[in-house]
Amino acid sequence: MPTASRRLPALLAVICAVTLTAALGACSSGGSSAQDSTPTPTATVTTPASDRFVITWAKDSEAAKLVSSVENYGVDIISSLPQEDQDAIKTAAEQASVSVKAATAHAGGLTAVRLSEVLPSEKAQAFIQALLSYDSIEAAEPEVTMTALSTSASPPNDEYFDKQWALTSDQRGLNVVEAWGKSTGKDVTVAVIDSGILPDHPDISSQLLPGYDFLSDPWAGGDNDGRDADPTDMGDAVQAGECGNDNEATDSSWHGSHVAGIIAASTNNGTGMAGVAPDAKIVPVRALGRCGGGADIIDAITWASGGSVNGVPDNENPAQVINLSLGGPNICPVYFQRTIDEAVARGSIIVAAAGNEDQDAGFVSPAGCENVITVGASNASGDRAVYSNYGSTVDVTAPGGDLTTDDGVLSLFRHPSSGEPAYTFMQGTSQASPHVAGVVALMLSIKPDLTVEQITETLTSTSQTMHSCDRDACGAGIINAKAAVEQVASDQVPAPGDGQATEEPSDDASKPGLRETIKDLWNRITTDEE
Ligand SMILES: [Ca+2]
Ligand SMILES: [Ca+2]
Structure with a gap:
């Protein structure tokens, strides 16, 4: 039933049908951005038009x-x-x-x-x-013009957790329900830098902290007022050719809400879906509009991480985690690497989608940038999703769905005709990345001081073997939320600097209330099943 109404031909063949052109020739020697792990292009590198x-x-x-x-x-x-x-x-x-x-x-x-x-x-x-x-x-x-990295199907009629294979322990999901015994992401803030948010969607409205609209181009933002404190997603529909790159006409993606829902949708609230980190909070940061976004993303990352952006009040809730389900077809530019490094220095962990072009992720950014956790996508059988980028810059894989073999990933949407809050399946590394961002939130809730290196090491060492990776590398495997959270809680993660953890293990697993919550959730799902 949930998939019967999917109209696969309506897939927004979006968003990242990109050409492989790299901007290396444009870079200065900028030592701080040298990337040992970036593959050397074998073809002649040209500057893109x-x-x-x-x-x-x-x-x-x-x-x-x-x-x-x-x-x-x-x-x-x-x-x-x-x-x-x-x-x-x-x-x-x-x-x-x-x-x-x-x-x-x-x-x-x-x-x-x-x-x-x-x-x-x-x-x-x-x-x-x-x-x-x-x-x-x-x-x-x-x-670099960056665009959202997912593709979508039309809205389903069903809203049930049992369609969220990506969260389960079977079908090569995250195994996240069992992680909730130790952490639900409490006191962790995740910034979603994306197309904005649907603030009235009942499955996310209570999860939101104040965000910002960084789209400086009034047309791109669709609100005719440039930057302001309202990150509401005004839609990113475009006519054919409107983006100047032979683009096809597309409906609004509501991409930022889909991503935010995966991370922290209201869970156990009797409606819709569950999020990976039910008690984390979302800071919605709008930096993708019609035809994507560019330098506004720089200011968005800076602000989200607690940095100062002239003309904008400081973010009162600096993000411990920043999700970037976006990307563009260029090797990481000096300016973008610098922005990332500064955000990481402020204490943010940055999770980035590997990209959907079935190519080496080292050729795109931010996936190919240093200092980010780069996430490839898998399907419900544990195979590399056919579109997912791959290669040595991919750290881990997470469910992104593959509409040729599974339902894709369910999350928040706005019904295209009624405008009502809805749900839909999408596929993409855009969907894989927020699964990891959510698990990072679970980990940071237990140990807020974990570094990007510690988190990456924990995620990779606890990940599950993929059923298949048909390219040279898909990272360490599919992340395992339960194992990662248990490793953090059991103090097996080296503390920064000395290789020894110092904090006491969490005893959250023993809290009966949480266990009851999980049980209730499963009961509801079982009851809802028809
Ligand atoms: Ca605005
Ligand atoms: Ca819900």
């Missing part, structure tokens, strides 16, 4: 100081830049026979430049080289 570029100003340059002092990020600052830097950008543009439409300031001293026209590959490379000839410019790279 683009009308958008990100400049990383040299530390202590006048431009870097100016950018860090502007009142609002995300707005045009070209006329405020030091004259020689204005001239640098304008001259490089003139040499490419285009003009500068805008230069917006972003966190980390970055400036995103938008040109009047798309530069083809060779001209884009020349534009970058012209910029790099100035001492004040440390790096100049094409802006």
